[in-house]
Amino acid sequence: MSERFSATYDIETPVGLDHAAAVLVGEQSTGTFVRLAAETDALRDRAAARVEEIIPTGQSGRPSLPCRLKGKTFDRGVVTISWPVTNIGPSLPNLLATIAGNLFELAEFSAMRLVGLDIPESFAAAHPGPAFGAEGTRELLGVSRDAMIGTIIKPSIGLTIDETAGLVDELAAAGIDFIKDDELQSNGPDNPLPERANAVMAVLNRHADMSGRKVMYAFNITDGIDAMARHADMLEKLGATCAMVSLNWIGVSGLQFLRERTSLPIHGHRNGWGLFSRSPDIGIALPVLQKIWRLAGTDHIHVNGISNKFTETDEVVIEAAKSVQAPIAGTRRPALPVISSGQTAWQVGPTINALGNQDFLFCAGGGIMSHPKGPTAGIAALRQAAQAARARRPVSDFSRDHAELAAAIAHFKAP
Incomplete structure (x- = not known):
C-alpha cells in the first residue's frame, strides 16, 4: 500500500x-x-x-x-x-x-x-532540511550553552551605510552574538546591499581578528532568484555567516534554491504571518508551515515572543517555538526559534522556563538599544536574566547583585 x-x-x-x-x-x-x-x-x-x-x-x-x-x-x-x-x-x-x-x-x-x-x-x-539549525548556529556564534542574544538594526530603515557600520561596531564591541537587517531594509538606492555588506563585514572581520569570535550578521537578500544568488555568493566571499530571507515572499521554491546554492545559514523571517494566522477561522497554523520551511532548508524561524507587541498569545508563541525544535517524521535536525517582538530582560526567564531549554535566539531591539546605560549594558542585562533563570531566581532578586539587570527591569515596564 x-x-x-x-x-x-x-x-x-x-x-x-x-x-x-x-x-x-x-x-x-x-x-x-x-x-x-x-x-x-x-x-x-x-x-x-x-x-x-x-x-x-x-x-x-x-x-x-x-x-x-x-x-x-x-x-x-x-x-x-x-x-x-x-x-x-x-x-x-x-x-x-x-x-x-x-x-x-x-x-x-x-x-x-x-x-x-x-x-x-x-x-x-527526500529534503535536506536545515544545514545548521540550533546546534550549528551555536558553533558559529561560539556560544556553547548560554542564551544566544541578538538584535535588529534600528531605526529599521533610513540609516546610511556609515551609520549602519557604526552601530554594528558598537554592538560588536558590546559582545552581541547576532545582528540582523530589519526586513524593511533590503537593497534600495539609499543603502544598497553590496555596499552595506562590505562596510559591515569590514567591521565584523576586524572585531573577529581581535576577539577570535565573529558576530553573526543576517543580511536581508530577499529578492528575485538571480539577485539572491549573486548576493549569497557575495556574502560568502566577504566572510559573512548568515543570509536572511522573507519566507512568505520568496516562496518554497526560492528557499529550496537558496539552500542548494549557499553554504550560509538561512535566517527565515516570517513577516506577513498575520495574513495566514490571525483569524481562528481561516489560515494556517505555524506548526504546519514551519515543517515546510524546515524541510526546504531554513535554519532559523521567527516565532514571535512572550508578551509581544502583536496579537498572538503566549501559548501560541510557545507552541510555535516548540514545534520548530521538534523532529519532523523522526528525521531532520531542529531549526532555531527566533524570539523577537518587544522583548526585554523581563521575558528571557519566562521563555527559558516555558521551553525548558535555551536553544533559541533571543532578539531584542529596544530592549538593548534603549537600556539606560547603553547597548553594552543592555546585552549584559539579557545575559544576567538568563543566568537568573538557570539559577531559578526571580530577576528582581538576582538584579540586586547585577547592576545592568537592575537598570533594565527598572527602566522597562514588566509585561
Missing part, C-alpha cells in the same frame, strides 16, 4: 461535517463538483484522498466567515484527510497545493484552518 500524508483542519460548515469532509476529499484529489466518467473506482482506489477522522467540536447559529450557502446551524469539527504520496512525489510546492490549495474558498465551509500536517519519513528524508 502506498505511503500517505495527512492534514488536519478545524472546519465549520452548514452542510454537515460528513458531507463537508467528502467535498474536501473530492476537491483536493480525484473529484470535482460532479462525478467524472474517467473517475473510475480503480482510479479512486489509487489516487483519491480519504477521510481519516471527524471529531465534532461544536455548533453555531451563524457562520464565522461569510458563507454563500445558508443553514440553520453551522457545525464545527476537526477533520483529518490523507492522500497517497504517489500523487505528488517528494514535492514541497505540490504538497502545499494539495493541503492548502482550492479549499479555503469552498462554498461548503464557513471556516477552515489548517492545523496539522503529518508526513512519512520517506518524504522528509
Whole structure:
C-alpha cells in the first residue's frame, strides 16, 4: 500500500461535517463538483484522498466567515484527510497545493484552518532540511550553552551605510552574538546591499581578528532568484555567516534554491504571518508551515515572543517555538526559534522556563538599544536574566547583585 500524508483542519460548515469532509476529499484529489466518467473506482482506489477522522467540536447559529450557502446551524469539527504520496512525489510546492490549495474558498465551509500536517519519513528524508539549525548556529556564534542574544538594526530603515557600520561596531564591541537587517531594509538606492555588506563585514572581520569570535550578521537578500544568488555568493566571499530571507515572499521554491546554492545559514523571517494566522477561522497554523520551511532548508524561524507587541498569545508563541525544535517524521535536525517582538530582560526567564531549554535566539531591539546605560549594558542585562533563570531566581532578586539587570527591569515596564 502506498505511503500517505495527512492534514488536519478545524472546519465549520452548514452542510454537515460528513458531507463537508467528502467535498474536501473530492476537491483536493480525484473529484470535482460532479462525478467524472474517467473517475473510475480503480482510479479512486489509487489516487483519491480519504477521510481519516471527524471529531465534532461544536455548533453555531451563524457562520464565522461569510458563507454563500445558508443553514440553520453551522457545525464545527476537526477533520483529518490523507492522500497517497504517489500523487505528488517528494514535492514541497505540490504538497502545499494539495493541503492548502482550492479549499479555503469552498462554498461548503464557513471556516477552515489548517492545523496539522503529518508526513512519512520517506518524504522528509527526500529534503535536506536545515544545514545548521540550533546546534550549528551555536558553533558559529561560539556560544556553547548560554542564551544566544541578538538584535535588529534600528531605526529599521533610513540609516546610511556609515551609520549602519557604526552601530554594528558598537554592538560588536558590546559582545552581541547576532545582528540582523530589519526586513524593511533590503537593497534600495539609499543603502544598497553590496555596499552595506562590505562596510559591515569590514567591521565584523576586524572585531573577529581581535576577539577570535565573529558576530553573526543576517543580511536581508530577499529578492528575485538571480539577485539572491549573486548576493549569497557575495556574502560568502566577504566572510559573512548568515543570509536572511522573507519566507512568505520568496516562496518554497526560492528557499529550496537558496539552500542548494549557499553554504550560509538561512535566517527565515516570517513577516506577513498575520495574513495566514490571525483569524481562528481561516489560515494556517505555524506548526504546519514551519515543517515546510524546515524541510526546504531554513535554519532559523521567527516565532514571535512572550508578551509581544502583536496579537498572538503566549501559548501560541510557545507552541510555535516548540514545534520548530521538534523532529519532523523522526528525521531532520531542529531549526532555531527566533524570539523577537518587544522583548526585554523581563521575558528571557519566562521563555527559558516555558521551553525548558535555551536553544533559541533571543532578539531584542529596544530592549538593548534603549537600556539606560547603553547597548553594552543592555546585552549584559539579557545575559544576567538568563543566568537568573538557570539559577531559578526571580530577576528582581538576582538584579540586586547585577547592576545592568537592575537598570533594565527598572527602566522597562514588566509585561
